[in-house]
Amino acid sequence: MVDIKQRILEVLKSGHLMSLGTIDDGGVWVADVIYIFDDDLNIFWMSAPDCRHSKAIEKNNLVSGSITISNKSKEDNFGIQFSGKAERLEGMRFDLVIKHLSKRGYKIPPKPMDILDGDFWYKLKLDFIDLIDEKNFGFDKKKIDLKK
16 A cells, blocks of 8 residues: 555655745745755745745745656656645754755755855645655545644
C-alpha cells in the first residue's frame, strides 16, 4: 500500500519552486517562490515585504499553491495542490537559513548569518493537500485534510 504522506514528502523534497496563489484588491495573483519545508508539512519561503504576494498575505492570509515535479511530455503527473494560511515570521531564523542554503547548494556558514537583506520569512500552514500521483493512482487525486 502506498503511503500518501511519504509521497507528499517526496514531492516536497524533489521540488524547487512553489507556485503561490494569493488574492488582493487587484484580483488573483500567482508568484513562484523557492520553498523549504518541515516535518509537519509547513512550507516556508522568503520574500520582500513590498512584493505583491507579500502585501496580499498581510490583508488576506488564505493562500493556495502547487508544486509540480513532472514537467515532460508523457511523464507521469506527480505533484501537489494545496491551500492554507500564510503568515510573515519575525527574526532571522537560522534553522530556515540552513535549509534554504542547503537546498540551493550553498555551503552552510559556521555561525548564524542574515541572508534576508530586508526580506522576511513566510510560513504556510497547510489545511488541505491534493496529491497528484499518476504512477500510483492514475488521475484519482488523494486528498488530505490537515485541519482535523
